[in-house]
Amino acid sequence: MLVADRYRLHTVIGRGGMGEVWQAQDEVLGRPVAVKVLLNDVADASAEARFRLEAQTSARLNHPNVVGTLDFGTWDGRCFLVMELVDGGSLAAELTGGGPLRADRLAQVAQEAAEGLAAAHEKGIVHRDVKPGNLLSDRHGTIRIADFGIARFVDDPSAGLTTTGQIVGTGLYLAPERAIGTPASSASDMYSLGCVLYQLSVGHPPFEADSPTALLYQHVDAPPVPPHQRGAALPPAFETYLLGLLAKRPEDRPTARETADWFRSGAWRGAPEPLPPEEPGAGPEPHRQWDSGPGRHRGAQQPGGGPARRPNTAGHGPAPAASSASTGPSHLFSPSAQDTGWSTSVHRAASRRPAVRTSARRHFRVLAVLGGAALFVCALLLGMSMF
Incomplete structure (x- = not known):
């Protein structure tokens, strides 16, 4: 059967409420196509208008995931629609x-x-x-x-x-x-x-x-x-x-x-989400999987109260061993830290000089407390003797 002196129909490959779809051959361009022909028993004005609307609608779309419309016309008193043949x-x-x-x-x-x-x-x-x-x-x-x-x-x-x-x-x-x-x-x-x-x-x-x-x-x-x-x-x-x-x-x-x-x-x-973009002026911090905002780097919790997401070390070698100091107030992610990269998660040995200064301060505080207590007792005894 030859439709519009161009499309030779071979076999029916589908049937719907309005028409039937044929596998056909475009005799002019020599390519396989699908031809949808309006059924005789529904060929009224409303059906023809809807059929025409389908042609106009699909013709507006040109996308690899949409079946394209190639031609539209009337033949033997019925509308037909020519579409790409999906093999x-x-x-x-x-x-x-x-x-x-x-x-x-x-x-x-x-x-x-x-x-x-x-x-x-x-x-x-x-x-x-x-x-x-x-x-x-x-x-x-x-x-x-x-x-x-x-x-x-x-x-x-x-x-x-x-x-x-x-x-x-x-x-x-x-x-x-x-x-x-x-x-x-x-x-x-x-x-x-x-x-x-x-x-x-x-x-x-x-x-x-x-x-x-x-x-x-x-x-x-x-x-x-x-x-x-x-x-x-x-x-x-x-x-x-x-x-x-x-x-x-x-x-x-x-x-x-x-x-x-x-x-x-x-x-x-369920793959992990990509790392967020770095803030302007911030150094690289390959260990953090989530960022940023005031106070987020100091605790061990995500927003919402859950545990902090484990660092993503893929592509950066083995992760350093975690220290027990991370459970307290952490200095590892302090916004004021000047170090970048691995220094955000690797503990460095403290120098001896700051340790000596810290010990001297503690001794001074103890002596000051004891001296103040002695002065208070002496003043108390002097006052009682005068009284």
Whole structure:
């Protein structure tokens, strides 16, 4: 079958509520493409408008983690949309075929999906239907976000082409604010991504119910069971961040850009945070893992009352042995110290001359006290004799 005298359809690779997706060949440019054709039984004015909106929305995005739009038109009375062909499958198929994902693969999915969502959110586009079936994985494992069929522009509430109060999207991944009728936002996409990551780590979505109403109530009121209690093997930092994506209040969730940056940094492994930048004029102090502020260097506690973080000696050789003097008022991190580098943590032998001076001062103080006491007794005796 040849569409618009250019795109030769081969096999159906997907079907949705509005159309079916074909693997096809662009006869003009000689490249494989995916062609989405509007179904005959839904080819009304509303469906065509939504189909056209999908083409316009995805065409505004040019990002390696978003499936690109190549062409749009009408053929045989039906709309068609030409997209990049992703040589692979969806994360839904990956979960079905191999079970829950490993932590490193899940972190890659989280980062790349968040990158694609960040690109959409920066353009004012909310996807509104983030789910495993709409996250595609090419043959290299790269994640590509597809199907902007019910996406909307944040600055155009009418772009969703739905009536007031109508809920669109897949209920298993629906954000709480959308369950109560609040318009979708970029934070809603992040909640949906959290549901997807939860399902990919555990094997099941965070909430399941026998009826749509009960499912919506769970999204609004029920706290998710921590993934490790359902058999997931995630680092604690990863699980904590994942539960943060499932926060009930939109303002409590991280943004797509924050999420992508966090997973890219490797913080999900629980690795130590990087050293803070040195203050202007301060000498190098390779032992301190946290800095700075009045009084922090003098005690042995972090802000909040916990024990001080152990120094990071990676790349600096073995750490010097700790002295028992560090448990008292410490001079090791005195802001007035002029030494830098290793001298901040290595005790030096005290010179003898200061020790002699200290001993002389002590003797003088003892003699002064004894002399004062003798004078007091003499004065007391003299007064009594005179009386």
